[in-house]
Amino acid sequence: MISVEEARSRILSALEPTPAETIPLACGWGRVLARPIVARLTQPPADVSAMDGYAVRAAEATAGALLAVTGSAPAGHPFAGAVGPGEAVRIFTGALVPPGADAILLQEDAEAAEGRVRVTETVRPGRWIRRQGLDFTEGEALLPAGKRLTARDIGLAAAANHAWLAVHRAPRIGILATGDEIALPGDPIPAGGIVSSNAHALASLVRAAGGDPLVLPIAPDDSQAIAEAARAARACDLLVTTGGASVGDHDLVQSALGPQGFALDFWKIAMRPGKPLIWGRLGATPVLGLPGNPVSALVCSVQFLVPAIARLSGLPGGPPRTLQARAGAALPENDRRFDHLRASLDAAAPGLPVATPFPLQDSSMLKVLARAEALILRAPHAPALAAGETIEVIPLGDLGI
Numbered sequence: 001m002i003s004v005e006e007a008r009s010r011i012l013s014a015l016e017p018t019p020a021e022t023i024p025l026a027c028g029w030g031r032v033l034a035r036p037i038v039a040r041l042t043q044p045p046a047d048v049s050a051m052d053g054y055a056v057r058a059a060e061a062t063a064g065a066l067l068a069v070t071g072s073a074p075a076g077h078p079f080a081g082a083v084g085p086g087e088a089v090r091i092f093t094g095a096l097v098p099p100g101a102d103a104i105l106l107q108e109d110a111e112a113a114e115g116r117v118r119v120t121e122t123v124r125p126g127r128w129i130r131r132q133g134l135d136f137t138e139g140e141a142l143l144p145a146g147k148r149l150t151a152r153d154i155g156l157a158a159a160a161n162h163a164w165l166a167v168h169r170a171p172r173i174g175i176l177a178t179g180d181e182i183a184l185p186g187d188p189i190p191a192g193g194i195v196s197s198n199a200h201a202l203a204s205l206v207r208a209a210g211g212d213p214l215v216l217p218i219a220p221d222d223s224q225a226i227a228e229a230a231r232a233a234r235a236c237d238l239l240v241t242t243g244g245a246s247v248g249d250h251d252l253v254q255s256a257l258g259p260q261g262f263a264l265d266f267w268k269i270a271m272r273p274g275k276p277l278i279w280g281r282l283g284a285t286p287v288l289g290l291p292g293n294p295v296s297a298l299v300c301s302v303q304f305l306v307p308a309i310a311r312l313s314g315l316p317g318g319p320p321r322t323l324q325a326r327a328g329a330a331l332p333e334n335d336r337r338f339d340h341l342r343a344s345l346d347a348a349a350p351g352l353p354v355a356t357p358f359p360l361q362d363s364s365m366l367k368v369l370a371r372a373e374a375l376i377l378r379a380p381h382a383p384a385l386a387a388g389e390t391i392e393v394i395p396l397g398d399l400g401i
Helices: 004-013 151-159 198-208 223-232 253-260 294-312 366-371
Strands: 020-024 053-056 066-073 087-091 103-106 110-113 116-119 141-143 164-168 172-177 212-215 238-242 262-267 278-282 285-290 323-327 338-346 354-357 374-378 390-395
Touching (some): 004 262, 141 151, 172 198, 172 223, 198 212, 198 238, 198 294, 223 253, 238 294, 253 278, 253 285, 294 338, 294 366, 323 374, 338 366, 338 390, 354 374
Parallel strands (some): 066 087, 172 212, 172 238, 238 285
Antiparallel strands (some): 053 087, 053 103, 066 116, 110 116, 323 390, 374 390
C-alpha cells in the first residue's frame, strides 16, 4: 500500500490541463483562465469626481467664498468649458473633472442660490477626485493564467473591456458504476440488490469541482460489458469507475481493462475508508478506480478526484484545505491507515471549532456522511487523543459536496 500523499502526487503528475476554448464573459464564473487578462483601457480614463458637488479651484474654495456656477457635468456628459477664476461647475459622481478644477466641493459643504454657490467648508487640492488610472492602466496585467474566476474577477474583466475569455475547457469526466447488484433510482431492484448512489453523487461532485460529468450506463459484473463501457469513455479526459476495484471474484475492473491495453500505475492506498483504489491509463485516457462502498468512493474523491479535476482544469491541484479544530470526543490510537472520521463541526464554539466524530463510521452509511460537516484526519499510528486536544479536519462545505 502507498500513502495518500504519494498516490495524489502520482495522479497529479500524470495529468495535463485541458486545451483552451473561448467563451462569453457571462459564462466565465468558476472557469480557469488559459491566458491572462490584460487591461484594454485605462480606468478611470480621466480624472473623475468621486462625489456629487462642485468642481472648483481649491485655492479659491475657502470657507465663506462665493463662486459663480457656470454649468453642469453629469456622468457621461462632460462640461464643454473650463473652470475659470471665481467659478464652479455643478458635478456628479463619475463625471469628468473639467479643466481648471483641482478639487470637488461636496454638495453638503455648499449653499447654492441664484446661480452661485457659497463654500461652507474649505476644500483641499485633489479632494474627492479619482485620478486617471487609479484602478488600472491600459496594458496592465490584471488576472493571471491559471486563475479560477470569481464574480469579482468577472467584474474586473468586464471593466477592462473583455467580452470573451480564453479558459481551459471543463474536463469531461466519465463515470462508470459496476456491479450486478445495483440499479438506478426508480428502476426495479434485483434480488439481493441495492440502489446505486455513487454515480449520482460523483456527478454532483464533478460539477462542484468544475468538471463536466458523463454518467455511463451501469455495467454488470461482466468483463466484456465493463470493457465496452470503458471504450465508450475514451473521449473523456478522465474515466472514473466505482466498484470492482477490490480482489473478489466479481471485482473485474482490472481484469476487464487489461486486454484493452490498461496500464496499472498503483493499486491500494493506506487509507480508511478507501483502501482499494486503482490508478492507471487506458490508452490516452487516465482511469481512476474508486471503491464501491459509497462513503469510500466519496472520501477517495475528496483526496484524489477533486485535485485531479483541478489539475485538468488548469490549476495546480493539491490536497484539500484543512483547518485546526478541537476534538469533541476522545479519539483512540490509530492503526497503519490514514483515517478519515466523519464528524460534525461546531464553528460557533469559542476558540477553535469543535469536530465531533459520529459513533458509527461504517463505509456504507451515507446518512452519516450526509450529516457530516468535516472529516477528522488521523495519521497512521497517531496516538490516542483526549477530548479538547487539537486535531486537523477537512471542512466538507468548502468542497460543495
